[in-house]
Amino acid sequence: MRLxxxxxxxxxxxxxxxxxxxxxxxxxxxxxxxxxxxxxxSDAAENCAPDAVRPxxxxxxxxxxxxxxxxxxxxxxxxxNLQMHFWPDPKDSTGKALARLTAAQDPIVDNPGAxxxxxxxxxxxxxLERLLYExxxxxxxxxxxxxxxxxxxxxxxxxxxxxxxxxxxxxTTARANDNTRFQSEDExxxxxxxxxxxxxxxxxxxxxxxxxxxxDRPRPRRAEARRSERSQRHIELSLAALEDLATTMxxxxxxxxxxxxxxxxxxxxxxxxxxxxxxxxxxRRIRVEALxxxxxxxxxxxxxxIGKPLGITAGFNSLDGD
Amino acid sequence: xxSRRAFLAGLTSASLTPTLGWADVGNPIALSAALRxxxxxxLVGLTAAGAITFEIPLPARGHAAAAHPDVAEAVAIARRPxxxxxxxDCARGAVIQTLHAPxxxxxxxxxxxxxxxxxxxxxENNIATGQGWIGVWDRSAxxxxxxxxxxxxxxxxxxxxxxNGLLAVANGxxxxxxxxxxxxxxxxxMRPNLVLFDASGQLxxxxxxxxxxxxxxxxxxxxxRDNTVVCGFQWQGDPFDAPPLVALYTGDGTLSQAQMDDxxxxxxxxxxxxxxxxxxxHYAASAPRGxxxxxxxxxxxxxxxxxxxxxxxxxxxxxDTCVVTDGTGRVxxxxxxxxxxxxxxPLAFDNHLVALxxx
Numbered sequence: 001m002r003l004x005x006x007x008x009x010x011x012x013x014x015x016x017x018x019x020x021x022x023x024x025x026x027x028x029x030x031x032x033x034x035x036x037x038x039x040x041x042s043d044a045a046e047n048c049a050p051d052a053v054r055p056x057x058x059x060x061x062x063x064x065x066x067x068x069x070x071x072x073x074x075x076x077x078x079x080x081n082l083q084m085h086f087w088p089d090p091k092d093s094t095g096k097a098l099a100r101l102t103a104a105q106d107p108i109v110d111n112p113g114a115x116x117x118x119x120x121x122x123x124x125x126x127x128l129e130r131l132l133y134e135x136x137x138x139x140x141x142x143x144x145x146x147x148x149x150x151x152x153x154x155x156x157x158x159x160x161x162x163x164x165x166x167x168x169x170x171x172t173t174a175r176a177n178d179n180t181r182f183q184s185e186d187e188x189x190x191x192x193x194x195x196x197x198x199x200x201x202x203x204x205x206x207x208x209x210x211x212x213x214x215x216d217r218p219r220p221r222r223a224e225a226r227r228s229e230r231s232q233r234h235i236e237l238s239l240a241a242l243e244d245l246a247t248t249m250x251x252x253x254x255x256x257x258x259x260x261x262x263x264x265x266x267x268x269x270x271x272x273x274x275x276x277x278x279x280x281x282x283x284r285r286i287r288v289e290a291l292x293x294x295x296x297x298x299x300x301x302x303x304x305x306i307g308k309p310l311g312i313t314a315g316f317n318s319l320d321g322d
Numbered sequence: 323x324x325s326r327r328a329f330l331a332g333l334t335s336a337s338l339t340p341t342l343g344w345a346d347v348g349n350p351i352a353l354s355a356a357l358r359x360x361x362x363x364x365l366v367g368l369t370a371a372g373a374i375t376f377e378i379p380l381p382a383r384g385h386a387a388a389a390h391p392d393v394a395e396a397v398a399i400a401r402r403p404x405x406x407x408x409x410x411d412c413a414r415g416a417v418i419q420t421l422h423a424p425x426x427x428x429x430x431x432x433x434x435x436x437x438x439x440x441x442x443x444x445x446e447n448n449i450a451t452g453q454g455w456i457g458v459w460d461r462s463a464x465x466x467x468x469x470x471x472x473x474x475x476x477x478x479x480x481x482x483x484x485x486n487g488l489l490a491v492a493n494g495x496x497x498x499x500x501x502x503x504x505x506x507x508x509x510x511x512m513r514p515n516l517v518l519f520d521a522s523g524q525l526x527x528x529x530x531x532x533x534x535x536x537x538x539x540x541x542x543x544x545x546x547r548d549n550t551v552v553c554g555f556q557w558q559g560d561p562f563d564a565p566p567l568v569a570l571y572t573g574d575g576t577l578s579q580a581q582m583d584d585x586x587x588x589x590x591x592x593x594x595x596x597x598x599x600x601x602x603x604h605y606a607a608s609a610p611r612g613x614x615x616x617x618x619x620x621x622x623x624x625x626x627x628x629x630x631x632x633x634x635x636x637x638x639x640x641x642d643t644c645v646v647t648d649g650t651g652r653v654x655x656x657x658x659x660x661x662x663x664x665x666x667x668p669l670a671f672d673n674h675l676v677a678l679x680x681x
Contacts (some may be wrong), residue, residue: 082585088562093584120585316670317610317634317647
């Protein structure tokens, strides 16, 4: 699949930057996700005990967080984003959906083909995390849930990957007569830039902002994937993934962007706070706040060094707030 | 574009009083504020086909405008907490008068004319008390300030003339003070509402959401031919805990919430930018922070969702179509739950399309 796509792309008069981002960032990311979720599904099918599934869960979740900022293309067309990962979830839709299925002993868990019809909140990594890291009273049903969630994640990841070659062609042939999806090179670049800027905003506002809350009211239980103590890891993974996208999508030194990413990665790696519980501790909280400010520095640098050269004035309406 | 100049060049007399109608300025269906690449803010007229019929410089960023029902005249009102409004002759492309909010008041970016076009109404904040007011201006007397009446709420944002002649006012409920910019000062106690007035300022109806949704700020409204008012909200609580952000008012003192599930609400930042009633009992609501526009049927059930970057402006057009604009300069048709790009302009279209006619 990978080889065929590469051949297909080089035959086209494509735009180097968009093509490079697809070939070296997006496709490897989705390939890794498809492989890791496939192994997750196999492992769960073989032995659904939480201890047995956790290693593959971590590997697959890593792969997801490393590509989850690409929210356009096949994942958007197939409306699979929330089904892969339902977070933030202040209404506890995930807990409620799992409880509903369990209480009803819904046999849909034995039918992977129909599984996509249940609540999106029950289908993604946050649902699997509950099943693997929270005590289960009905272990038999939890086992079947674990298996169907894992299989569903593999099915979805495979479906997304399968559609990428055709979408990649659309992105690199903007202005072709039959291309109604991308009518200019700028639109393809804008899609990449939106993924980058939205990913950084999500990191700042949600992954860091939600647990931070306010000084008077920190919210450690709002940290992403706190049950599996992956909160800090998600921050590190998303920083690495977003830096890779930033440096891939444009031919330029990106001095300020690279410096800000380097500082943020250093701060994130030294947090030593896997579930971000430290947001409640006035001293340890300072480090999380410093990291959040550095992410803001990245956002500003990316705007200056990538957005402006590409002529992208994002958010005239979305940033207005009126 | 050249038609206006050609037409004006042929005028024999240069009367200072504009008498040309909207048809004389290229038949726009809507007005929109916009930003040019050179940084100049403008007010433009937009046709149903996505063409721009005129482009008039504004002294600062616009928001919405009040369009005269007959004469090609618009009042571009400063965005909050601005205090000026520019009366624009859209035929000559000139600002012909500047209105100033009375001492101690500021505007909210919206306004509306009475059905006969003689009165202009402007939502205003009494800065000292935070109470909302509706300013009344007499166009026939050179926009003389006549009076003002209470908006029956805090933060009156959009005012709208309904086909039946009544005025609908969206009181957003949020108190702000120019000394603290757009900081929201009363989120714990805010209580937004929709109020109906007759042209004399007499309150005729009042509607609000249940008390537990008091943080759902009513901001933008649009009217259907049957006088149903579609309401767009901006949720002030946790954006991932948002209730439905659209409601319908059908004249019985209640707001009925549209049906939007959690999946639809995810990623919108609790924010609806504009609403429109179009076609045969359809409603649209744009979510610029979610790059999505939603379509609802007459009962408020969501029937579609289409995506466009930085989408915001919405306006009903003929043939069951809603014209949609975005911050990247694109004009689209929304029809049968499908979005089709019909034009691109070197402009960032601002929040709202101000409808010139009821279709």
